[in-house]
Amino acid sequence: GIQVEQSPPDLILQEGANSTLRCNFSDSVNNLQWFHQNPWGQLINLFYIPSGTKQNGRLSATTVATERYSLLYISSSQTTDSGVYFCAVETGANNLFFGTGTRLTVIP
């Protein structure tokens, strides 16, 4: 099956710093989503972004489908941004394949 790799696996930031999370995938995809899992385990849908760029407040995402990667940008990070960020891709094989996530810790 498709391989979904996220980097870095762990990231510690000072509040106010910016960061870039990366998702590489090994095959063509139909869809791509970014999720945030907060420290209480809840999964929040951040972006549905099979291609192009989207922005939502301090967060933005870019997917370059032809080069098989997606980036999630977090600007002016806040402690509430802490948690695990997952990238998930769909290939048309009746499954959404998740990466293993990037664990972000934002310290005050």
Next chain:
Amino acid sequence: NAGVTQTPKFRVLKTGQSMTLLCAQDMNHEYMYWYRQDPGMGLRLIHYSVGEGTTAKGEVPDGYNVSRLKKQNFLLGLESAAPSQTSVYFCASAGREWAGELFFGEGSRLTVL
């Protein structure tokens, strides 16, 4: 608007016991899914449904059964629980094409002793 609701939130079982997890969505979504999440890993698909009365196997279906008798509900059953099924279970739904924008429930933490 509650979105996707899972019950129960927590459950402890003994090996061999059975139980059912209920997922309910109020968004009139066609597609519903059950995932499991194990420590340090992403989510893996157990079973899914593309509409009322339909179900299909996902990536890790063994040991689980599902039913979708009503459009808004998707049930996940464990007939004979095993310690390997200790996990956090997430239900999700989508209103568009397969694996379109997914919306998740809050999760159900299951421990099998």
